[in-house]
Amino acid sequence: MEEVLETQVVVIGGGITGAGILRDLALRGIKAILVEQGDLGHGTSTRNHGLLHSGGRYAVRDPEAAVESYHENLILKKTIPGSIEKTGGLFVKLPEDDDDYAQKWLRSCKKLGIPVEEIPVEQALREEPYLNKKAQAVFCVPDGAVDDFTLLVDVCADAVRRGAKTLTYHKVTDIVTEQERVVGVCIRDVLTGMEKEIRADIVVNAAGPWGMEIAGMAGVPLKIINNKGMLVVFSHRFNKRVINRLRMPGDGDIFVPAHDVTIFGTTGVNTENPNDFSLSRPELEHMLADGKALIPSIDDMRLIRAYSGSRPLYQTSAGRGSSGRDVTRGMALLDHHERDGMDGFITITGGKLTTFRLMAEKTVDLVCEKLGVQANCTTNVETVSGRRTGDSFNKADIAPAARHKLRNWAGVQAPKIESALKEEESSHIVCECEQVTWAEIEAAMPEKGSFRLGGIRRRTRLGMGPCQGTFCNFRAAALAAEKGRATIEEADGALLHAVSERKKGMGVVATGETARQLLLMETIYRVSLGFGEEAHQNV
């Protein structure tokens, strides 16, 4: 007989929206299970720019979204400090950018209360030497950089600590309905193939670009257009602050510093398939040509990889009756009872990483209303434990760079990692580019479940540097096998998967050093380690 679980709320989707909802539910004492088909962050939530918007970008086009962003920006900096770097941001006006827009922008920011401060161009050029010398005016805004991996992991961990459950690598295969009412979901463990059912009072569809599929399972019409954007990663961090172009938002006009790299983007192309993560060289070239206006030496800099993700854009037209409760134009909260006569089912979609907390708040307000629970949202004040650990790791015998990383990274894992580091082998650096020790890798491995390098990468930055895992992927896999944390087959499989995944992201940017790096990687894996063509088939 198949396993049946029971809970109050099922949240479909382990992106940032689902994670935020799970935590909010837990804080309000509502039992919930989050179901995610892959690892946390399988979708758009780890495939975006990582910009904590100040609202500046939307000040002219979408004032409502701008205010929401600014408001959330302030809350997140306080409540989830471990995943946010308060870099600040610049809006830069170039000679070819419209003066009128700049004037409108300034007026709108002022009206909306978004703090803007003009700085002398010379000062901006001194601080950001790669910026176009022709810049006409430069304004500072309170943008920030978000680490979307740690954000997601920490928000979920906080929810779990408060009693919520997560089921990763579990795919929702069907939605169970009884007389115009959703009563649960059917799920399948994608690793074992085992089928299960979860009975619940309410099911929340937070499946992002897959939202349409989920709605379809409940027989509810929903139209989402997936707008795919491409991003590229530079091999090092060449800017201190976020650099935006002061013009009507377009392609290729934001540079976000993210730890040791700079992320640049983006584009927008509609796609039917939510699983479409394809990358296009012409699209990349077009984007780089745009980016050159802000950073003229862009072509001389080394790109290490590219990736893409889709923005789910809700289309009001497809609903019957009311258009649902549009929180703003970008963010849609749909009560399918009100909208389609299907009780116990809610869809939340659109929005931004920056506004995930607000989206969760609105969603859980609606859940409470439906469940008749009286509880206020507290995520605007309750903090998620941070990541910076002051002067810990003093005694560890590791390079200062590795110590520095741990102090900004280890968070609640610090005591565990610190004691593991006492063992000499655990203090070996496995990933040199990002200074990841074996102790960290071990701490990032799940208690049960199979060995996967992707999950470790997202939790430790293993293989995220310029060599893209040329050396550390096989080191990590070999160590895991040696230490009994993975079988040889698991280690091999994980390695093949990781390498082919890295190669996809590198392939499209592979010119110059990255082409040579790819060649070196191929040589090591194909020739030295004897991995054959499977690397290509395993994609």
Added chain:
Amino acid sequence: MLDPNILETTYEKCLKCNACVASCPVSGVTLDFGGPKHLGPELKRLVDNQQIIDDKRIEFCTLCGNCDMSCPENVHVSTLTAYAKAIHTEKSGFSFRDFVLSNAELVGKMASAFAPVTNMAMKMKPIRKMMEKMMGIPEDRQFPNYQFKNFNRVYKNKTSGSKRKVAYFVGCYATYNAPEVAGSFVKVMEYNGIEVAIPRQKCCGIPMLANGRMNRAQKNASDNIESLLAYTRRGYDVVATCTSCSLALKKEYLSINGTDEARELAAHVYDADEYLRMLKEEGELNVNLAPMKDRAGYHAPCHMRAQGMGNPAMDMLELIPEYDVQDLGAGCCGQCGTFGFKKEKYDVSMKLGRTMAESVKDLGADYTVTECGMCKNQLDQLTDKAVKHPIQILAESYERAKRAI
């Protein structure tokens, strides 16, 4: 304040291949050093536009430049390690000892002002003990002698009247410690009908770089560039007898100064033997060299090799009839500028030098030839053979030829 975000971006190209680590003489003898890859390109990437990370182990880097030579991607590894040194110096404060050692010029001036006393003092036990205590200079470490008749007091020619004109970058060592080398160079040039001018000059800056004093090195670089360009623009070639100086003028200034002027100057700089070899190729060299029956072992300084010009000293010495010179092929000497003067680096320095000392012994030549004053210091310490500069040998050969006429 030092701006750590230098526009040295070659670290971007690093493929993590480890060739530099394999070639680093220090990594070869101690595990206490983080190695060129980590302390060079890797660390630079981790601190660019972020919080600075200070790694004390950078003190072990001798700035010998072997890493640069081995890198297939042309990463300026030792420029990056020089920056790590600068960061370390700024973070940890600057010890008096490093101040003295990085200030070859100042010390040279001070010491040669009362040279006999200094030389005595350097050899006297109690004083050395005190130096070890106060400054961390190992008691057993021999020092180069300081000469009272330093070269500046002897030779004051500011311009040249010959067709080919040479502006001689004397360098601190030949100015203060080995004026005989400078004298030989002037003579060799005379034998070739070239009059030598001595431009206004400051220490090339390498000792400052090695001790993390980036700002000072940059200042000296811009002073030297200005002064030397005034010569090159009037048709002078800049020639140095010290291979660290020529490396600085040719290569380091491009990184630490980076201006068009630095580039302009670099195109006119020659190592002394390289210059002579060029004269030979142009058919301008006076080849009237008298035979010399000596047997010599040649030690190639790291900073000579780092210039990627082959081995001009060997090429020149081989022109002397009957002269038997063999390359010791011994790698790094371990003195490495001011490195071997430091107490905590003394053991590493001695280990590094062992291969060199052994090959000197194995060869059993009459004496050793090398361009670098610091290599000479290590050779003096570790071997009992005399050490000469190739230009001294050439001068002697020319002189014998003249006497024979």
